[in-house]
Amino acid sequence: xxxDNSSMIKVNAAxxxxxxxxxxxxxxxxxxxxxxxxxxxxxxxxxxxxCGEALNLQQNxxxxxxxxxxxxxxxxx
Numbered sequence: 880x881x882x883d884n885s886s887m888i889k890v891n892a893a894x895x896x897x898x899x900x901x902x903x904x905x906x907x908x909x910x911x912x913x914x915x916x917x918x919x920x921x922x923x924x925x926x927x928x929x930c931g932e933a934l935n936l937q938q939n940x941x942x943x944x945x946x947x948x949x950x951x952x953x954x955x956x
Contacts, residue, residue: 886916886917887917887918890903891906893943909939910927910929910935910936914937915930921934
Protein backbone atom coordinates (compact mmCIF):
# COMPACT_ATOMS: atom_id res chain seq x y z
CA UNK A 880 0.00 0.00 0.00
CA UNK A 881 1.02 3.61 -0.21
CA UNK A 882 1.71 3.95 3.52
CA ASP A 883 -1.39 5.73 4.86
CA ASN A 884 -3.93 2.91 4.19
CA SER A 885 -6.26 5.45 2.57
CA SER A 886 -6.39 3.68 -0.77
CA MET A 887 -6.16 0.25 -2.27
CA ILE A 888 -2.96 0.76 -4.22
CA LYS A 889 -0.51 -2.09 -3.86
CA VAL A 890 3.01 -1.53 -5.16
CA ASN A 891 5.03 -4.63 -6.00
CA ALA A 892 8.77 -4.15 -6.43
CA ALA A 893 10.63 -5.61 -9.40
CA UNK A 894 11.86 -9.16 -8.77
CA UNK A 895 14.33 -11.21 -10.81
CA UNK A 896 13.60 -14.94 -10.89
CA UNK A 897 16.36 -16.72 -12.76
CA UNK A 898 16.60 -14.90 -16.09
CA UNK A 899 13.05 -13.52 -15.92
CA UNK A 900 12.19 -10.09 -14.50
CA UNK A 901 8.80 -9.54 -12.89
CA UNK A 902 8.66 -5.72 -13.32
CA UNK A 903 7.59 -3.19 -10.71
CA UNK A 904 3.83 -2.77 -10.89
CA UNK A 905 0.97 -1.08 -9.06
CA UNK A 906 -2.51 -2.51 -8.64
CA UNK A 907 -5.32 -0.09 -7.72
CA UNK A 908 -8.88 -1.13 -6.84
CA UNK A 909 -11.56 1.44 -7.70
CA UNK A 910 -15.34 1.71 -8.12
CA UNK A 911 -16.23 0.63 -11.66
CA UNK A 912 -18.96 3.28 -11.90
CA UNK A 913 -17.24 6.47 -10.74
CA UNK A 914 -13.55 5.56 -10.41
CA UNK A 915 -13.49 6.33 -6.67
CA UNK A 916 -10.30 4.99 -5.05
CA UNK A 917 -11.65 2.59 -2.42
CA UNK A 918 -9.88 1.85 0.83
CA UNK A 919 -9.63 -1.62 2.31
CA UNK A 920 -12.53 -1.13 4.75
CA UNK A 921 -14.89 -0.20 1.88
CA UNK A 922 -14.33 -3.41 -0.11
CA UNK A 923 -16.89 -5.40 1.92
CA UNK A 924 -19.67 -2.83 1.36
CA UNK A 925 -22.54 -3.36 -1.08
CA UNK A 926 -22.52 0.23 -2.39
CA UNK A 927 -19.86 2.77 -3.28
CA UNK A 928 -19.44 5.37 -0.54
CA UNK A 929 -18.81 8.07 -3.18
CA CYS A 930 -21.51 7.58 -5.86
CA GLY A 931 -23.98 5.28 -4.04
CA GLU A 932 -24.14 2.75 -6.90
CA ALA A 933 -23.86 -0.99 -6.34
CA LEU A 934 -20.19 -1.72 -5.76
CA ASN A 935 -18.64 -3.00 -8.98
CA LEU A 936 -14.90 -3.32 -8.40
CA GLN A 937 -12.41 -2.50 -11.15
CA GLN A 938 -8.69 -3.19 -11.03
CA ASN A 939 -6.25 -0.80 -12.69
CA UNK A 940 -2.68 -1.97 -13.23
CA UNK A 941 0.36 0.22 -13.94
CA UNK A 942 3.54 -1.57 -15.10
CA UNK A 943 6.95 0.13 -14.98
CA UNK A 944 9.73 -0.60 -17.48
CA UNK A 945 12.69 -1.72 -15.38
CA UNK A 946 15.30 -2.42 -18.03
CA UNK A 947 15.87 -2.44 -21.75
CA UNK A 948 17.12 -5.73 -23.19
CA UNK A 949 20.41 -5.65 -25.08
CA UNK A 950 20.04 -5.29 -28.82
CA UNK A 951 20.95 -8.36 -30.83
CA UNK A 952 20.95 -9.43 -34.43
CA UNK A 953 22.30 -7.73 -37.50
CA UNK A 954 21.52 -4.34 -38.93
CA UNK A 955 19.95 -3.81 -42.31
CA UNK A 956 22.32 -2.66 -45.03
